[in-house]
Amino acid sequence: MGLGKVMLDWPVIRQFRSGDLLGRGPAVTSERTRELTPRTNTADHVARSICPYCAVGCGQRVFVQDGRVTQIEGDPDSPISRGRLCPKGAASEQLVNAPNRQTKVLYRRPHGTEWERLDLDTALDMIANRFLEARRAHWQDHDDQGRRVNRTMGVAALGGATLDNEENYLIKKLFTAAGAIQIENQARI
Numbered sequence: 001m002g003l004g005k006v007m008l009d010w011p012v013i014r015q016f017r018s019g020d021l022l023g024r025g026p027a028v029t030s031e032r033t034r035e036l037t038p039r040t041n042t043a044d045h046v047a048r049s050i051c052p053y054c055a056v057g058c059g060q061r062v063f064v065q066d067g068r069v070t071q072i073e074g075d076p077d078s079p080i081s082r083g084r085l086c087p088k089g090a091a092s093e094q095l096v097n098a099p100n101r102q103t104k105v106l107y108r109r110p111h112g113t114e115w116e117r118l119d120l121d122t123a124l125d126m127i128a129n130r131f132l133e134a135r136r137a138h139w140q141d142h143d144d145q146g147r148r149v150n151r152t153m154g155v156a157a158l159g160g161a162t163l164d165n166e167e168n169y170l171i172k173k174l175f176t177a178a179g180a181i182q183i184e185n186q187a188r189i
Contacts, residue, residue, distance in 0.1 A: 039063060053088045059083075060092070061074070095162065105119070135179065158185070
């Protein structure tokens with residue numbers, strides 16, 4: 001390709017040749033840009049969801065292709081966010097697709113220096129046993145003034161901002177039923 005042909009293909013020259021003096025039309029679009037396809041066009045289906053990060057409840061459109069989340073955008077039909085997402089909400093696709101996301105249970109024994117994998121049933125049994133042991137060891141029927149309290153100070157809950165309302169509701173019910181009174185959520189702190 002000669003120098004003259006290369007120069008005629010420069011965007012500024014294409015702008016003047018096509019009459020697009022402000023550079024807002026196809027004259028400034030490269031061939032590579034014209035060949036790109038948005039990830040949202042190739043999605044098999046779009047699911048509607050709510051952003052998990054805070055209590056605002058911004059609507060999300062989750063684009064799925066071949067069973068994998070490919071993009072998450074704000075839902076323009078949401079009366080709360082009207083298609084907008086904060087930086088955390090816009091990056092929530094990384095919650096499921098991050099290459100460093102842990103998908104196996106890892107456990108490091110007391111005084112251990114290495115992590116080891118556990119199967120989920122073993123890990124849940126360990127958690128349940130420790131929960132019940134702490135509850136039993138710190139159970140209070142009455143406080144210092146003789147009032148009936150039926151509580152435990154050996155168990156506390158701290159929820160995370162990526163839990164949805166339903167999960168937080170169930171956690172609150174579980175810990176309250178177990179007698180815990182120290183129940184908090186990271187979104188409030």
